[in-house]
Amino acid sequence: MEEAPIISFKHVNKIYSNGTVGLKDINFEIPQGQFLVVVGLSGAGKSTLLRTINRMHEITSGEIKIDGEPIQTYKGQALRLLRRKIGMIFQGFNLVNRSSVERNVLSGRVSYYPTWKTLCGLFTQADREMAVRSLQRVNLADKLYTRADELSGGQQQRVAIARTLMQEPKIILADEPVASLDPLTTKAVMDTLQRLNREDNITVIVNLHSVPLARQYADRIIGLQAGQLVYDRPISEVTEADLNDIYVTEAVQA
């Protein structure tokens, strides 16, 4: 069952310093526990949208609320707490390649520690056990001591997800998480995100280029076109033709 919105956008605009419009008057709400997929062609504003949610990008005007609170004025500790609650998964995994899987996963816990302790690698036994449990959740417990760059792309992305779990996030943002993966590993990564969404009620927002994947995993699909929200439907109402429209119209305009 859907609950109160965990994220809301009201009249959100983002104009980059060079004048490029990233987002244009975006309005929508996301209930806690939803699996939302954002589709749209390259340059439509998907990454921009995701990055405004954890303040990696600042908006130009409008209001974004997380858990009912406007986030734009957050500084210092409040911003750190916001970012702790929001995990982020990137297309390129962003692991430290020469470090072990364990160290990479433990680094997801840094926002719970003073910097000097993390620099010295002073993680507690409880956090080491948590790292093992996180790796179990992504079916990689046997890779604890393996170097990150010895894993396949799909395994590296699952390590990145395990690292995110160390934050105990309420929200996971995934920006093209499977763009560089083959179909089999794509399934493993998407299934993992779906399991965490269903079992832990984590709100998941994923940018995808693939329409079939969007249809397979989403509870709801929103479509962006030139920074505008042009489509917003629950999966039960999404048709192939709608999605083709989002892509074809834009391709013709481009």
Ligand SMILES: Nc1ncnc2c1ncn2[C@@H]1O[C@H](COP(=O)(O)OP(=O)(O)OP(=O)(O)O)[C@@H](O)[C@H]1O
């Ligand atoms: N740092 C930046 N400075 C200026 N313009 C930017 C910047 N980042 C993105 N843009 C522009 O903002 C628009 C939206 O880009 P964004 O990366 O959000 O799109 P996207 O839908 O995620 O595309 P892709 O699928 O290629 O990642 C594009 O026109 C892009 O060129």
